[in-house]
Amino acid sequence: MSTHRIVTLKLVTIVAERILEDRLLRKIVELGAKGYTLTQAAGKGSRGVRASEWEGPDTKIETLVSEDVAQKIVDHVADTFFEHYAVIVYVQDAAVIRGDKYV
Amino acid sequence: MENLDVLAANLLSPVILAFALGVIASLVRSDLKLPSALYNGLSIYLLLAIGLKGGVELSRTPVAVFIGPALLTLFLGLITPIIAYNILRRLGRMDRVNSAAIAAHYGSVSAVTFIVAITFGTMTGRPPEGFMPALVAILEVPAIVVALMIAFMRDGRAGSWQDALHEVLSGRSVVLLVGGLVIGTLVGPEGFEPVAPFFKHGFQGALMLFLLEMGIVAASRLRDLKEVGFFLVAFGILVPILHGALTIWLAQFTGLSVPGAAVLAAMVSSASYIAAPAAVRIALPEANPTFYLTGALGITFPFNVTLGIPLYYAMAEWLIG
Numbered sequence: 001m002s003t004h005r006i007v008t009l010k011l012v013t014i015v016a017e018r019i020l021e022d023r024l025l026r027k028i029v030e031l032g033a034k035g036y037t038l039t040q041a042a043g044k045g046s047r048g049v050r051a052s053e054w055e056g057p058d059t060k061i062e063t064l065v066s067e068d069v070a071q072k073i074v075d076h077v078a079d080t081f082f083e084h085y086a087v088i089v090y091v092q093d094a095a096v097i098r099g100d101k102y103v
Numbered sequence: 104m105e106n107l108d109v110l111a112a113n114l115l116s117p118v119i120l121a122f123a124l125g126v127i128a129s130l131v132r133s134d135l136k137l138p139s140a141l142y143n144g145l146s147i148y149l150l151l152a153i154g155l156k157g158g159v160e161l162s163r164t165p166v167a168v169f170i171g172p173a174l175l176t177l178f179l180g181l182i183t184p185i186i187a188y189n190i191l192r193r194l195g196r197m198d199r200v201n202s203a204a205i206a207a208h209y210g211s212v213s214a215v216t217f218i219v220a221i222t223f224g225t226m227t228g229r230p231p232e233g234f235m236p237a238l239v240a241i242l243e244v245p246a247i248v249v250a251l252m253i254a255f256m257r258d259g260r261a262g263s264w265q266d267a268l269h270e271v272l273s274g275r276s277v278v279l280l281v282g283g284l285v286i287g288t289l290v291g292p293e294g295f296e297p298v299a300p301f302f303k304h305g306f307q308g309a310l311m312l313f314l315l316e317m318g319i320v321a322a323s324r325l326r327d328l329k330e331v332g333f334f335l336v337a338f339g340i341l342v343p344i345l346h347g348a349l350t351i352w353l354a355q356f357t358g359l360s361v362p363g364a365a366v367l368a369a370m371v372s373s374a375s376y377i378a379a380p381a382a383v384r385i386a387l388p389e390a391n392p393t394f395y396l397t398g399a400l401g402i403t404f405p406f407n408v409t410l411g412i413p414l415y416y417a418m419a420e421w422l423i424g
Contacts, residue, residue, distance in 0.1 A: 017384070019381060019384050019385060022266075023263075023266065057139075084388035084389050085388055
């Protein structure tokens with residue numbers, strides 16, 4: 001029986017308008033994310049702007065990455081999208097096993 | 104007066120009444136809402152159906168008959184965004200980005216308005232030429248490209264025009280319309296026979312359900328009317344009429360029939376609300392979606408399907424008939 005080492009990585013979550021999904025996914029992979037999980041989300045934010053009727057619900061992207069990559073993703077999302085689009089990003093600590101998978 | 108009868112006939116058709124029902128449902132804050140999968144399925148069905156039928160007709164239309172209307176449509180697709188842009192900038196004193204964003208919508212086409220226009224013609228015994236769907240395909244893309252070019256010409260913008268262009272060319276409407284046209288042209292009437300019942304029998308029903316959702320959506324946009332201001336409301340009614348009149352006047356030189364000119368007028372006057380919003384959101388994120396979506400959905404679409412289409416038929420009758 002082997003012991004699985006628990007390491008601490010960062011879980012980055014982005015909730016954004018559906019239209020941004022492709023660009024965001026391409027970018028986080030480019031910045032170092034090894035994978036991601038997508039969820040459909042719906043909600044309301046401080047902008048209160050309904051930018052589309054039929055793009056569908058918002059997208060929620062979660063990815064487990066190292067701290068450097070987390071910082072790069074947060075910076076990119078903030079610099080590129082915060083001004084004009086409805087998007088939020090936040091980072092949490094995640095205790096994971098098989099840490100090498102994600103970095 | 105015959106035209107009033109015709110107007111009443113349009114307003115009392117099942118399709119328009121379904122739209123009205125959707126508006127009422129939204130106003131009483133009903134929880135009625137078409138599931139998005141159903142809505143998407145219906146739009147795929149409708150777009151493919153009109154593409155296919157248009158392609159089948161195109162396969163038996165001589166080029167000489169088609170080329171005039173096709174070139175006119177292309178011309179109108181290039182010029183109407185410029186007209187709309189200038190009206191918004193000069194008369195409306197709107198900023199460049201919002202003007203370009205709205206112009207992209209009004210230069211392009213609403214496939215649903217087109218379908219309602221054809222249905223109206225067929226119902227009143229004046230069906231247009233069968234190749235009209237091909238004109239929808241021609242009208243869809245150029246206007247969006249022109250409007251985005253106007254916006255990008257001066258300075259780099261915050262959005263990405265490459266992604267926007269990809270969105271426009273690969274969007275569902277274009278793929279299904281153009282794809283349907285190609286398939287319809289290749290298979291011709293005989294090849295289409297086996298699948299024809301599926302695309303013909305369910306069509307009006309699918310359209311009714313679709314318009315029901317459109318009513319709900321349009322009514323929810325009505326609440327934004329205050330925010331967009333009087334100019335845009337007037338714009339959303341008068342500019343379509345202007346574009347429609349221009350179309351009919353030019354159509355007389357292309358050999359289009361009276362119903363053909365009327366349907367083309369309905370197309371040119373309509374405002375896109377699927378293809379254009381997606382492209383504009385990517386390319387011009389600084390533009391306020393409330394302006395362009397409320398214009399296209401809350402003002403122009405309801406106007407066109409209730410009063411506009413009969414008006415264009417009357418104008419075409421008067422000028423060409």
